[in-house]
Amino acid sequence: MLKRDIKEMYQIKKQESTCVDALPVAKPHEKIIVLKRKKYHEAIDILDMKLIDMKKKTDLIRHDIKQKRIKLNDLFGRWSDVRSKVVSTVDKDSNTTKTLSALENRSHQIEMSRMEASHVTRKYRSIRNRLLEDSVVFDSTLNKLEKTIKTQQREIQRLEKINEEAIKSRDKTRLVLQKKETNAANIAKFRMKQVEQIRAQVEERKTELEKLERKIFPPGQRATHQDSIPSSSEEQRFGDNGSSDSQEITDMPYFKLKQVTGSIDSEDVRRKFVSQKETKDRLTTLKTNTENQKKDLQIKCQQLNEEFEQCRFSDAQDKEQNDEETENLKFKIIEETDRLERLQKDRSELSNQIDSTLFRLYDMCLALKEADSAPVPDKCPSIDKADWLICLLQTKYENVIRSYGTTDKDQRNVNGRIKNNDVAVLWSLDDNVVESVNKDEEEKPGVKDAKGATQKN
Incomplete structure (x- = not known):
């Protein structure tokens, strides 16, 4: 009897009908025809009477629902008592099955955690090997870059020194050439002045010589003197007859010399004539010397x-x-300089990559901070302490793996026990619970339709 009542309750619960569906379906066409034949106030009275009848019916339905709920609560209490009696008899079997299922679930979880741990170990080893390779490559590249930068700096310094020496030598050569130019110009000016002075002296000496010649030998007397000079043949030809005439002719220039010199004594006249001749000879020699010097x-x-x-x-x-x-x-x-800038850029990029890897390792150390008592620094260490950071991460990771192994062993030794009082209440028969159940049942068809559509797709 009780089982049959429970089946009926399940069937009622599984039905998707609501209170609205249980109401009698009215025929709207007949109602409209009846109201069309009546007047306005009569139609209102009819509708009021029908509304009163409907309210009475709803009150009766609510009273029936309350009575049925009371009956349901009594049946549920009886069913829970019977079930507790049945559960007490089947408790041993259910405990064993539940413990087995719990152990299977736990073993599955342990297997999954072991697989995750192995995956993490493989990932960690690959990351560690990659970081070690990168560190070796970065060290070699940094050393190469430092060597190239040093060589470039030395080459730049050498080229700068050569440039400075070239500038200094250029300035020195310019100064030497300027000095040579000024010296050559000064020498040329000095020699031109000397030439002009010598020319002026020659001209002065020429004028003086011409004046002396004019004073000593006037132009008319000079011709007579030249004509009056007898040759040896004429003297031999004429003989003693012409001696008196020649004496007269030679006496004429002598008197003229006296007049020109203004001296009476013949010795004085001769001395002056000899001195003038010597000056003439000196002037001619000086002229020839000056001309030779001029040519030189x-x-x-x-x-x-x-x-x-x-x-x-x-x-x-x-x-x-x-x-x-x-x-x-x-x-x-x-x-x-361009090459040095490129090398500096490459060095900065490599340093940034190294810093990013160090920050990642530091974040992993912070994530595994509670694995053991090894202290983690407050800030990310520098490149010099990268090996120490890798060793710290390795020790923490090994401690995590060991702790996972010990916890799995402890959980395998513990048997799960389920208490009898942990049986959950299926439902409560309050109004709020019934309304929530109805809402869930209304939402279930939509969910089912969505699942069916996904399966079809």
């Missing part, structure tokens, strides 16, 4: 001009060579 100076001036042109040409060539060398040095310095 002109030759030297030409040689100096040629040397000056050669110096200017060589200076231009040296300047061009120095400019080319300085430009080449500048290009080399620019290339070396």
Whole structure:
């Protein structure tokens, strides 16, 4: 009897009908036809009477529901008593099955944790090997970069020294050439002045000589003197007859010399004549010497001009060579600086990668901080302590694996026990619970339809 009542209760619960479905279905067409024949106030009265009847029916339905609930509560109490009696008899079998299922579940969990631990160990080893390889590569690359940077710096310093020496030598050569140019210009000016002075002296001596010649030998007397000089043949021809005439002719220039010199004594006249002749000879020798010096100076001036042109040409060539060398040095310095910047960028990128790997290792150490009593620093250590950080992470990871192994052994030795009082109440028969159950049942068809659609897809 009790089992049949319980089956009926399950069937009622499984039904998806609601209170609205249990209400009688009215025929709206007939009601509308009846109301059309009545007046407005009569129709309102009819509707009021029908509403009163419906309220009475609902009250009766609610009273029946309450009575049925009371009956259901009594039946549920009886069913729980019978079930507790049945459970007491089957408790041993259920405990064994539950313990077996719990142990199976626990063994499955332990197997999953072991698989996860093995996966983590493999992952950790691969990461550790990769980090070690990267550390070796990074160390070698850093050493190479440092060596290349040092060599580049030495090369740059050497090129800068060469550039400075070239600039100094260029300045020195410029100063030497300027000095040579100034000296050559000064020498040329001095020699031109000497030539002009010598020319002026020659002109002065010429004028003085001409004046002396004019004073000593006037133009008319000079011709008579030249004509009056007898040859040896004429003297032999004429003989003693012409001696008196020649005496007269020779006496005429003598008197003129006296008049010109203004002296009366013949010795004085002769002395002055001899001195004038000596001065004439000296002037002629001086003229020839000055002309020879002038020629020598002109030759030297030409040689100096040629040397000056050669110096200017060589200076231009040296300047061009120095400019080319300085430009080449500048290009080399620019290339070396660009290369040094690229090396510094590569070094910064490598250092950033190393820092990121260190931060990852530090985060893993923080995640495994409670695995053992080994202290974890407050900040991420530097590159120098990377090996220490890897060793710390390795020890913590090994301690975690050991702790997992001990916990699994302890949990295998413990048997799960389920208490009798842990049987959950199936449902309560309050109004709120019934409404929630109805809502769940209304939502279930939608969920079922969605599951069916997914299975079809």
